[in-house]
Protein backbone atom coordinates (compact mmCIF):
# COMPACT_ATOMS: atom_id res chain seq x y z
CA UNK A 217 0.00 0.00 0.00
CA UNK A 218 1.33 3.46 -0.95
CA UNK A 219 -0.01 6.96 -0.39
CA UNK A 220 0.36 10.00 -2.68
CA UNK A 221 -0.61 13.54 -1.66
CA UNK A 222 -1.48 16.24 -4.17
CA UNK A 223 -2.25 19.91 -3.73
CA UNK A 224 -4.18 19.63 -6.99
CA UNK A 225 -5.17 16.55 -8.97
CA UNK A 226 -6.76 16.86 -12.42
CA UNK A 227 -9.92 14.84 -12.98
CA UNK A 228 -12.09 14.67 -16.09
CA UNK A 229 -14.34 17.37 -14.60
CA UNK A 230 -11.59 19.67 -13.37
CA UNK A 231 -9.18 20.06 -10.45
CA UNK A 232 -9.61 18.38 -7.07
CA UNK A 233 -7.86 20.11 -4.16
CA UNK A 234 -5.93 18.55 -1.23
CA UNK A 235 -6.15 14.98 -2.44
CA UNK A 236 -4.71 11.74 -1.10
CA UNK A 237 -4.56 8.74 -3.44
CA UNK A 238 -3.87 5.29 -2.01
CA UNK A 239 -2.72 2.34 -4.11
CA UNK A 240 -2.29 -1.36 -3.41
CA UNK A 241 0.94 -3.32 -3.92
CA UNK A 242 0.20 -3.61 -7.67
CA UNK A 243 -0.19 0.15 -8.10
CA UNK A 244 -3.99 -0.05 -8.39
CA UNK A 245 -5.87 2.91 -6.93
CA UNK A 246 -7.78 1.90 -3.78
CA UNK A 247 -9.05 5.30 -2.70
CA UNK A 248 -9.15 8.97 -3.74
CA UNK A 249 -9.93 11.26 -0.79
CA UNK A 250 -10.20 15.02 -0.55
CA UNK A 251 -9.13 16.61 2.75
CA UNK A 252 -9.70 20.15 4.01
CA UNK A 253 -5.97 20.82 3.66
CA UNK A 254 -2.60 19.15 3.19
CA UNK A 255 0.98 20.31 2.89
CA UNK A 256 1.71 18.86 -0.56
CA UNK A 257 3.17 21.07 -3.29
CA UNK A 258 2.42 18.48 -5.97
CA UNK A 259 0.18 19.05 -8.97
CA UNK A 260 -0.88 15.77 -10.60
CA UNK A 261 -2.25 15.15 -14.07
CA UNK A 262 -2.78 11.82 -15.88
CA UNK A 263 0.27 10.26 -17.54
CA UNK A 264 0.61 11.12 -21.25
CA UNK A 265 -0.17 8.57 -23.96
CA UNK A 266 2.34 8.43 -26.81
CA UNK A 267 0.21 6.94 -29.56
CA UNK A 268 2.89 6.55 -32.24
CA UNK A 269 6.53 5.47 -31.94
CA UNK A 270 9.22 3.83 -34.06
CA UNK A 271 11.76 3.23 -31.28
CA UNK A 272 14.80 2.42 -33.44
CA UNK A 273 14.60 5.84 -35.14
CA UNK A 274 15.66 7.49 -31.86
CA UNK A 275 19.23 6.51 -32.77
CA UNK A 276 19.12 8.98 -35.66
CA UNK A 277 17.38 11.89 -33.90
CA UNK A 278 19.19 15.04 -34.94
CA UNK A 279 21.34 13.31 -37.57
CA UNK A 280 19.38 14.23 -40.66
CA UNK A 281 19.97 17.95 -40.58
CA UNK A 282 22.98 18.33 -42.86
CA UNK A 283 21.25 19.23 -46.10
CA UNK A 284 22.62 19.29 -49.63
CA UNK A 285 24.21 22.62 -50.44
CA UNK A 286 22.98 22.26 -54.00
CA UNK A 287 19.48 23.23 -55.00
CA UNK A 288 18.23 19.62 -54.91
CA UNK A 289 15.61 19.34 -52.18
CA UNK A 290 15.85 17.19 -49.08
CA UNK A 291 12.42 15.80 -48.21
CA UNK A 292 10.59 12.88 -46.60
CA UNK A 293 11.78 10.43 -49.24
CA UNK A 294 15.48 11.30 -48.88
CA UNK A 295 15.09 11.16 -45.08
CA UNK A 296 13.54 7.70 -45.48
CA UNK A 297 16.68 6.51 -47.29
CA UNK A 298 18.81 7.41 -44.24
CA UNK A 299 16.28 5.74 -41.95
CA UNK A 300 16.47 2.51 -44.00
CA UNK A 301 20.28 2.52 -43.70
CA UNK A 302 19.93 2.62 -39.92
CA UNK A 303 17.20 -0.06 -39.88
CA UNK A 304 19.49 -2.48 -41.70
CA UNK A 305 22.21 -2.22 -39.03
CA UNK A 306 20.40 -2.85 -35.75
CA UNK A 307 20.51 -6.23 -33.98
CA UNK A 308 18.11 -7.31 -31.20
CA UNK A 309 20.43 -6.26 -28.33
CA UNK A 310 20.91 -2.85 -29.92
CA UNK A 311 17.18 -2.42 -30.47
CA UNK A 312 16.55 -3.17 -26.79
CA UNK A 313 19.25 -0.70 -25.75
CA UNK A 314 17.97 2.09 -28.01
CA UNK A 315 14.32 1.52 -27.07
CA UNK A 316 15.15 1.39 -23.35
CA UNK A 317 16.89 4.77 -23.60
CA UNK A 318 14.07 6.28 -25.61
CA UNK A 319 11.33 4.97 -23.32
CA UNK A 320 13.22 6.18 -20.22
CA UNK A 321 13.36 9.63 -21.82
CA UNK A 322 9.64 9.41 -22.53
CA UNK A 323 9.00 8.71 -18.84
CA UNK A 324 11.20 11.68 -17.92
CA UNK A 325 8.94 13.83 -20.11
CA UNK A 326 5.71 12.49 -18.58
CA UNK A 327 4.66 9.67 -20.90
CA UNK A 328 3.37 6.58 -19.07
CA UNK A 329 2.22 4.65 -22.17
CA UNK A 330 3.62 4.15 -25.65
CA UNK A 331 2.09 2.54 -28.75
CA UNK A 332 5.03 1.04 -30.63
CA UNK A 333 4.35 0.84 -34.39
CA UNK A 334 6.84 -1.95 -34.92
CA UNK A 335 7.98 -3.13 -38.36
CA UNK A 336 11.67 -4.04 -37.88
CA UNK A 337 10.84 -7.73 -37.66
CA UNK A 338 13.56 -9.85 -39.30
CA UNK A 339 17.32 -10.31 -39.15
CA UNK A 340 19.73 -8.27 -41.24
CA UNK A 341 19.39 -10.66 -44.17
CA UNK A 342 15.61 -10.47 -44.06
CA UNK A 343 15.16 -13.95 -42.53
CA UNK A 344 12.80 -14.58 -39.63
CA UNK A 345 14.43 -14.97 -36.25
CA UNK A 346 13.90 -18.34 -34.55
CA UNK A 347 11.21 -16.56 -32.53
CA UNK A 348 9.48 -14.59 -35.28
CA UNK A 349 8.56 -11.94 -32.70
CA UNK A 350 12.11 -11.62 -31.31
CA UNK A 351 12.38 -7.89 -32.03
CA UNK A 352 8.93 -7.29 -30.50
CA UNK A 353 10.02 -9.17 -27.38
CA UNK A 354 12.98 -6.78 -27.08
CA UNK A 355 10.65 -3.79 -27.27
CA UNK A 356 8.48 -5.20 -24.49
CA UNK A 357 11.61 -5.83 -22.41
CA UNK A 358 12.81 -2.29 -23.15
CA UNK A 359 9.50 -0.92 -21.87
CA UNK A 360 9.97 -2.94 -18.70
CA UNK A 361 13.54 -1.66 -18.30
CA UNK A 362 12.33 1.91 -18.68
CA UNK A 363 9.19 1.50 -16.55
CA UNK A 364 6.63 2.45 -19.21
CA UNK A 365 3.48 0.68 -20.41
CA UNK A 366 3.64 -0.50 -24.01
CA UNK A 367 1.10 -1.44 -26.64
CA UNK A 368 3.04 -3.45 -29.19
CA UNK A 369 1.66 -3.05 -32.69
CA UNK A 370 3.30 -5.59 -34.99
CA UNK A 371 3.01 -4.04 -38.43
CA UNK A 372 1.94 -5.72 -41.64
CA UNK A 373 4.35 -4.49 -44.32
CA UNK A 374 4.06 -6.36 -47.59
CA UNK A 375 5.15 -4.23 -50.56
CA UNK A 376 7.37 -1.40 -51.69
CA UNK A 377 4.47 0.73 -52.90
CA UNK A 378 1.24 0.52 -54.89
CA UNK A 379 1.81 -2.37 -57.37
CA UNK A 380 5.50 -2.50 -56.38
CA UNK A 381 7.51 -5.36 -54.96
CA UNK A 382 9.32 -4.67 -51.70
CA UNK A 383 12.85 -3.38 -52.23
CA UNK A 384 15.97 -5.06 -50.86
CA UNK A 385 16.27 -2.25 -48.27
CA UNK A 386 12.83 -3.19 -46.89
CA UNK A 387 13.71 -6.87 -46.34
CA UNK A 388 13.58 -6.69 -42.55
CA UNK A 389 9.98 -5.42 -42.55
CA UNK A 390 8.18 -7.83 -44.83
CA UNK A 391 5.32 -10.30 -44.26
CA UNK A 392 4.67 -11.76 -47.72
CA UNK A 393 1.03 -12.64 -47.15
CA UNK A 394 -1.80 -12.51 -44.64
CA UNK A 395 -0.84 -15.83 -43.02
CA UNK A 396 2.70 -14.63 -42.37
CA UNK A 397 1.31 -11.48 -40.76
CA UNK A 398 -1.22 -13.33 -38.63
CA UNK A 399 1.54 -15.67 -37.39
CA UNK A 400 3.59 -12.64 -36.44
CA UNK A 401 0.59 -11.05 -34.74
CA UNK A 402 -0.20 -14.20 -32.72
CA UNK A 403 3.44 -14.63 -31.68
CA UNK A 404 3.53 -10.97 -30.63
CA UNK A 405 0.26 -11.31 -28.72
CA UNK A 406 1.70 -14.26 -26.79
CA UNK A 407 4.53 -12.00 -25.60
CA UNK A 408 2.04 -9.69 -23.89
CA UNK A 409 0.25 -12.41 -21.92
CA UNK A 410 0.69 -12.10 -18.13
CA UNK A 411 2.62 -8.86 -18.53
CA UNK A 412 0.63 -6.05 -16.89
CA UNK A 413 2.73 -3.41 -18.68
CA UNK A 414 2.09 -4.80 -22.19
CA UNK A 415 -0.83 -5.09 -24.62
CA UNK A 416 -1.30 -5.72 -28.33
CA UNK A 417 -2.66 -3.93 -31.40
CA UNK A 418 -3.10 -4.56 -35.12
CA UNK A 419 -1.21 -2.44 -37.61
CA UNK A 420 -0.97 -1.86 -41.35
CA UNK A 421 2.06 0.14 -42.42
CA UNK A 422 0.17 2.19 -45.00
CA UNK A 423 -2.19 1.91 -47.93
CA UNK A 424 0.79 1.69 -50.27
CA UNK A 425 2.52 -1.12 -48.35
CA UNK A 426 -0.23 -3.76 -48.08
CA UNK A 427 -2.62 -5.28 -50.66
CA UNK A 428 -6.03 -3.73 -50.16
CA UNK A 429 -7.73 -7.14 -49.80
CA UNK A 430 -5.40 -7.84 -46.88
CA UNK A 431 -6.19 -4.51 -45.21
CA UNK A 432 -9.84 -5.57 -45.28
CA UNK A 433 -9.00 -9.04 -43.91
CA UNK A 434 -7.01 -7.68 -40.97
CA UNK A 435 -9.78 -5.20 -40.23
CA UNK A 436 -12.37 -8.00 -40.29
CA UNK A 437 -10.24 -10.14 -38.01
CA UNK A 438 -9.86 -7.39 -35.40
CA UNK A 439 -12.01 -7.83 -32.30
CA UNK A 440 -12.61 -6.84 -28.67
CA UNK A 441 -11.42 -3.23 -28.78
CA UNK A 442 -7.97 -4.28 -29.97
CA UNK A 443 -6.79 -1.09 -31.66
CA UNK A 444 -6.00 -0.86 -35.37
CA UNK A 445 -3.26 1.57 -36.45
CA UNK A 446 -2.31 2.70 -39.96
CA UNK A 447 -0.13 5.47 -41.45
CA UNK A 448 -2.25 7.41 -43.90
CA UNK A 449 -1.99 10.44 -46.20
CA UNK A 450 1.28 11.69 -44.73
CA UNK A 451 2.68 12.64 -48.13
CA UNK A 452 1.05 14.24 -51.17
CA UNK A 453 2.76 11.67 -53.41
CA UNK A 454 1.04 8.89 -51.47
CA UNK A 455 -2.36 10.52 -52.05
CA UNK A 456 -1.60 10.95 -55.78
CA UNK A 457 -0.48 7.30 -56.08
CA UNK A 458 -3.61 6.15 -54.27
CA UNK A 459 -5.79 8.15 -56.66
CA UNK A 460 -3.93 6.61 -59.59
CA UNK A 461 -4.03 2.97 -58.45
CA UNK A 462 -7.19 2.79 -56.30
CA UNK A 463 -9.17 5.61 -57.89
CA UNK A 464 -9.69 6.97 -54.39
CA UNK A 465 -7.79 9.01 -51.84
CA UNK A 466 -6.39 6.90 -48.93
CA UNK A 467 -8.91 7.94 -46.25
CA UNK A 468 -11.69 7.90 -48.83
CA UNK A 469 -10.79 4.29 -49.67
CA UNK A 470 -10.60 3.30 -45.99
CA UNK A 471 -13.97 4.78 -45.13
CA UNK A 472 -15.56 3.14 -48.18
CA UNK A 473 -14.07 -0.31 -47.58
CA UNK A 474 -13.66 -0.92 -43.86
CA UNK A 475 -15.87 -0.09 -40.89
CA UNK A 476 -13.93 2.71 -39.26
CA UNK A 477 -14.81 3.10 -35.58
CA UNK A 478 -13.39 4.41 -32.31
CA UNK A 479 -10.84 1.55 -32.36
CA UNK A 480 -9.15 2.91 -35.52
CA UNK A 481 -6.13 5.20 -35.33
CA UNK A 482 -5.15 7.00 -38.52
CA UNK A 483 -1.59 8.22 -38.10
CA UNK A 484 -0.81 11.67 -39.60
CA UNK A 485 -3.83 11.94 -41.96
CA UNK A 486 -2.19 15.18 -43.03
CA UNK A 487 -3.64 15.65 -46.51
CA UNK A 488 -7.43 15.42 -46.35
CA UNK A 489 -10.34 16.83 -48.27
CA UNK A 490 -13.63 17.84 -46.66
CA UNK A 491 -15.30 14.50 -47.40
CA UNK A 492 -12.48 12.63 -45.65
CA UNK A 493 -12.50 14.93 -42.62
CA UNK A 494 -16.23 14.27 -42.25
CA UNK A 495 -15.76 10.52 -42.71
CA UNK A 496 -13.19 10.24 -39.91
CA UNK A 497 -15.11 12.47 -37.51
CA UNK A 498 -18.48 10.77 -38.18
CA UNK A 499 -17.00 7.29 -37.71
CA UNK A 500 -15.53 8.28 -34.27
CA UNK A 501 -12.14 7.04 -35.46
CA UNK A 502 -9.08 8.87 -34.17
CA UNK A 503 -6.19 10.65 -35.81
CA UNK A 504 -2.72 10.41 -34.29
CA UNK A 505 -0.87 13.64 -34.98
CA UNK A 506 2.91 13.82 -34.56
CA UNK A 507 3.63 17.54 -34.89
CA UNK A 508 7.39 17.60 -34.22
CA UNK A 509 8.09 14.78 -36.70
CA UNK A 510 5.62 16.11 -39.27
CA UNK A 511 7.27 19.52 -38.98
CA UNK A 512 10.76 18.04 -39.17
CA UNK A 513 9.92 16.02 -42.29
CA UNK A 514 8.00 18.83 -43.95
CA UNK A 515 4.86 16.68 -44.20
CA UNK A 516 2.27 19.43 -43.92
CA UNK A 517 -0.25 20.59 -41.33
CA UNK A 518 -3.25 18.52 -40.26
CA UNK A 519 -6.51 20.49 -40.69
CA UNK A 520 -7.31 20.33 -36.98
CA UNK A 521 -9.53 23.38 -36.68
CA UNK A 522 -11.90 22.08 -39.32
CA UNK A 523 -11.75 18.55 -37.85
CA UNK A 524 -12.52 19.80 -34.33
CA UNK A 525 -15.55 21.69 -35.61
CA UNK A 526 -16.91 18.19 -36.36
CA UNK A 527 -15.91 16.86 -32.91
CA UNK A 528 -13.03 14.77 -34.30
CA UNK A 529 -10.88 12.74 -31.91
CA UNK A 530 -7.10 13.12 -31.82
CA UNK A 531 -4.06 12.01 -29.88
CA UNK A 532 -0.34 12.74 -30.13
CA UNK A 533 2.64 10.60 -31.04
CA UNK A 534 6.37 11.23 -31.32
CA UNK A 535 7.00 9.00 -34.36
CA UNK A 536 10.70 9.56 -35.25
CA UNK A 537 11.41 11.10 -31.79
CA UNK A 538 12.97 14.30 -33.03
CA UNK A 539 11.00 15.70 -30.08
CA UNK A 540 9.61 13.77 -27.10
CA UNK A 541 8.02 16.45 -24.95
CA UNK A 542 4.20 16.06 -24.96
CA UNK A 543 3.58 19.73 -24.11
CA UNK A 544 5.67 20.72 -27.14
CA UNK A 545 3.63 18.39 -29.36
CA UNK A 546 0.39 19.99 -28.17
CA UNK A 547 1.77 23.52 -28.57
CA UNK A 548 3.16 22.84 -32.05
CA UNK A 549 -0.18 21.36 -33.05
CA UNK A 550 -2.04 24.42 -31.78
CA UNK A 551 0.43 26.98 -33.15
CA UNK A 552 0.35 25.39 -36.61
CA UNK A 553 -3.40 26.10 -36.61
CA UNK A 554 -3.01 29.62 -35.21
CA UNK A 555 -0.39 30.51 -37.81
CA UNK A 556 -2.44 29.23 -40.74
CA UNK A 557 -5.90 30.40 -39.66
CA UNK A 558 -5.03 33.65 -37.80
CA UNK A 559 -7.27 32.48 -34.95
CA UNK A 560 -6.17 31.56 -31.43
CA UNK A 561 -8.95 29.39 -29.98
CA UNK A 562 -8.03 26.04 -31.58
CA UNK A 563 -9.08 23.82 -28.69
CA UNK A 564 -12.11 25.64 -27.33
CA UNK A 565 -15.47 23.98 -27.82
CA UNK A 566 -19.12 24.50 -26.92
CA UNK A 567 -18.58 22.93 -23.47
CA UNK A 568 -15.39 24.69 -22.44
CA UNK A 569 -13.04 27.48 -23.49
CA UNK A 570 -10.20 26.08 -21.38
CA UNK A 571 -7.74 25.31 -24.19
CA UNK A 572 -5.16 23.49 -22.07
CA UNK A 573 -7.72 21.29 -20.32
CA UNK A 574 -9.50 20.41 -23.57
CA UNK A 575 -6.20 19.47 -25.22
CA UNK A 576 -5.05 17.32 -22.29
CA UNK A 577 -8.43 15.58 -22.12
CA UNK A 578 -8.65 14.66 -25.80
CA UNK A 579 -5.00 13.65 -26.07
CA UNK A 580 -5.48 11.40 -23.04
CA UNK A 581 -8.79 9.81 -23.98
CA UNK A 582 -7.96 9.17 -27.66
CA UNK A 583 -4.43 8.20 -26.66
CA UNK A 584 -5.80 5.57 -24.28
CA UNK A 585 -7.98 4.17 -27.06
CA UNK A 586 -4.80 3.82 -29.12
CA UNK A 587 -3.68 1.39 -26.39
CA UNK A 588 -7.04 -0.43 -26.37
CA UNK A 589 -8.11 1.33 -23.15
CA UNK A 590 -11.56 2.92 -23.33
CA UNK A 591 -11.74 4.38 -19.81
CA UNK A 592 -12.52 8.07 -19.81
CA UNK A 593 -12.00 8.90 -16.16
CA UNK A 594 -8.61 10.44 -15.43
CA UNK A 595 -8.04 8.72 -12.06
CA UNK A 596 -10.37 5.95 -10.93
CA UNK A 597 -10.54 3.43 -8.12
CA UNK A 598 -9.64 0.00 -9.49
CA UNK A 599 -7.32 1.38 -12.20
CA UNK A 600 -3.50 1.75 -12.08
CA UNK A 601 -2.11 5.07 -10.90
CA UNK A 602 -0.32 6.69 -13.88
CA UNK A 603 0.46 10.33 -13.27
CA UNK A 604 2.78 13.21 -14.03
CA UNK A 605 3.66 15.37 -11.06
CA UNK A 606 4.58 19.06 -11.38
CA UNK A 607 5.97 21.10 -8.55
CA UNK A 608 3.98 24.14 -7.52
CA UNK A 609 7.23 25.63 -6.22
CA UNK A 610 7.84 27.19 -9.66
CA UNK A 611 6.76 30.86 -9.51
CA UNK A 612 4.39 30.57 -12.49
CA UNK A 613 2.63 27.70 -10.74
CA UNK A 614 2.83 28.87 -7.12
CA UNK A 615 0.98 32.05 -8.05
CA UNK A 616 -1.49 30.35 -10.41
CA UNK A 617 -5.24 30.06 -9.89
CA UNK A 618 -6.94 26.72 -10.52
CA UNK A 619 -8.67 28.32 -13.48
CA UNK A 620 -5.37 28.94 -15.29
CA UNK A 621 -3.43 25.91 -14.14
CA UNK A 622 -3.94 23.67 -17.21
CA UNK A 623 -3.12 26.51 -19.58
CA UNK A 624 0.02 27.42 -17.63
CA UNK A 625 1.17 23.78 -17.75
CA UNK A 626 0.41 23.33 -21.45
CA UNK A 627 1.49 26.70 -22.83
CA UNK A 628 4.07 28.06 -20.38
CA UNK A 629 5.77 25.10 -18.72
CA UNK A 630 9.17 23.62 -19.41
CA UNK A 631 10.61 20.26 -18.45
CA UNK A 632 12.16 21.67 -15.25
CA UNK A 633 8.67 21.99 -13.73
CA UNK A 634 8.09 18.26 -14.12
CA UNK A 635 9.03 16.71 -10.80
CA UNK A 636 8.04 13.05 -11.12
CA UNK A 637 6.36 10.42 -13.26
CA UNK A 638 4.41 7.64 -11.55
CA UNK A 639 3.79 4.51 -13.63
CA UNK A 640 1.54 1.75 -12.29
CA UNK A 641 1.87 3.18 -8.78
CA UNK A 642 5.67 3.50 -8.77
CA UNK A 643 7.86 6.58 -8.95
CA UNK A 644 9.89 5.72 -12.07
CA UNK A 645 11.24 9.25 -12.47
CA UNK A 646 11.59 11.41 -9.35
CA UNK A 647 13.45 14.63 -8.53
CA UNK A 648 15.55 14.54 -11.70
CA UNK A 649 16.45 10.87 -11.53
CA UNK A 650 15.10 7.91 -13.53
CA UNK A 651 15.53 4.88 -11.32
CA UNK A 652 17.23 2.72 -14.00
CA UNK A 653 19.02 5.47 -15.91
CA UNK A 654 22.60 4.34 -15.08
CA UNK A 655 22.34 0.95 -16.79
CA UNK A 656 20.08 2.18 -19.59
CA UNK A 657 22.43 5.04 -20.54
CA UNK A 658 25.48 2.78 -20.43
CA UNK A 659 23.85 0.16 -22.71
CA UNK A 660 22.60 2.83 -25.12
CA UNK A 661 26.02 4.44 -25.46
CA UNK A 662 27.63 1.04 -25.95
CA UNK A 663 25.13 0.13 -28.69
CA UNK A 664 25.61 3.42 -30.51
CA UNK A 665 29.38 3.04 -30.37
CA UNK A 666 29.19 -0.41 -31.98
CA UNK A 667 26.77 0.89 -34.61
CA UNK A 668 29.20 3.76 -35.32
CA UNK A 669 26.13 5.75 -36.08
CA UNK A 670 26.23 9.03 -34.21
Ligand SMILES: [Zn+2]
Nearest residue numbers: 270333447535
Ligand atom coordinates in the same frame (compact mmCIF):
# COMPACT_ATOMS: atom_id res chain seq x y z
ZN1 LIG B 1 5.28 6.58 -38.25
